[in-house]
Amino acid sequence: MSLTSRILLAMAAGILVGSLLNALFHLDLMPGLRGAIDTYLIGGLFDVVGRIFVASLKLLVVPLVLVSLICGSSSLGNSSRMGPIAGKTMLFYLATTAIAVSIALLAAVLVGPGEGVNLVSDTTFQATEPPPLTDVLVNIFPTNPVQAMAEGKMLQIIVFALLFGYAISHAGEPGQRIASFFRDMESVVMKMVDVLMHLAPYGVFALLAKLFATMGIGAILDLGTYFLTVLAVLVLHVLVTYSLLLKGLTGLSPRIMLNKMRPVWAFAFSTASSGATLPITLRTVEHRMGVHNSVAGFTVPLGATINMDGTAIMQGVATVFIAQVYGMDLSMGAYVTVVITATLASIGTAAVPGVGLITLAMVLGQVGIPVEGIALIIGVDRLLDMVRTAVNVTGDSVASVVVARSENQFDEAVYLDESPDQDDDDIHDEALPTPTA
Ligand code: ASP
Secondary structure, eight states: OOHHHHHHHHHHHHHHHHHHHHHHHHTTOSHHHHHHIIIIIIIIIIHHHHHHHHHHHHHHHHHHHHHHHHHHHHHHTTTTOHHHHHHHHHHHHHHHHHHHHHHHHHHHHHHOTTTTOOOOOOSOOOOOOOOOHHHHHHTTSOSOHHHHHHTTOHHHHHHHHHHHHHHHHTSHHHHHHHHHHHHHHHHHHHHHHHHHHHHHHHHHHHHHHHHHHHOOTTHHHHTHHHHHHHHHHHHHIIIIIIHHHHHHHHOOOHHHHHHHHHHHHHHHHHHOOHHHHHHHHHHIIIIISOBOHHHHHHHHHHHHHHOOHHHHHHHHHHHHHHHHHTTOOOOHHHHHHHHHHHHHHHHHSOSSTTHHHHHHHHHHHHTTOOGGGHHHHHHHHHHHHHHHHHHHHHHHHHHHHHHHHHTTOBOHHHHHOOOTTHHHHHHHSSOOOOOOO
């Protein structure tokens, strides 16, 4: 069985086992066993394996972003292509996010998920004050790169790595030596990603089994229309917006792209974090989609940090939903404000679970909708978070392919190679030396 199939199978099995356990508890079957299952299986085995899996993904993020961005920018440093690549990437990210919110608003207005809904919420939501824009800008520039890495401040790491890579390409022979060190480092860190990828079926299974065993699916029933509207727009954005953009801008087959995204989706879905998925996104975009490291090393980490179309879609639908529940009418100007603020909010959303809900406060605040409304949708947010994270990482990957293709940093043969064992190639590609006696 190919690695992709194993990961997808683990995902399905995790959801199934988790849901069965959940049903078991709800129907109060085998009450005697409940304590043991809770303690040793769900809170024990599943929890431990899942947490170790996420931790091992996260541990790769900072080293991987640093080395791959240094490699990318050092190979581009002399060619004056850095500016255009950055420009195109930003344009693509902002434009697709704005399109995503617009579709979400349109769909929500047409469907009216909050009309006639009478939800009394017993949870409360405390909004946090967003920092002023000037601070946000200044904070992109690190005062101490080591601290930036220690704290995992992605944008700061990106700025440092770009500068470092640029300097390497202009430092003559010493620069060349350092560049080759970082290229070697990149191969080694990528190898770590490969190893982890092969352990993924266990991690994905454990995460999903625990989540589905403990999640109250009942909330979905109350919020059914909201849930389905968000879900439909998320799917639409991937199948229509991304596919059309990919086909229109590169002429490549979207089907191949979507196929190759499947293992990445499994990671995004089970971790609900673009950040934790980053190593897998980068690996897939470089090794399976043929994007050269000079582009992928920049577009993927940046995208994981600032490009969140799925999050923006949830925020668009949620805004209309909450306004409808509170019986408020939104003006045309308010819709435009939502498009702008949701696009900006998605930049400020950290690539970890559930943050989209926090930045939603900013969007609601801008158009005068009570922020407490967020409490209404908390119940179904985790499940939507998993799906929207998958959309977020798809946007990053599409952008990488589009930008790489336009910059001639793209290997079409790799993109077109659909052999199922392409994933397995890396880890088995070098035969181990036979030990001599
Ligand atoms: N979990 C999302 C991500 O990491 C962010 C969010 O929407 O909460 O991409």
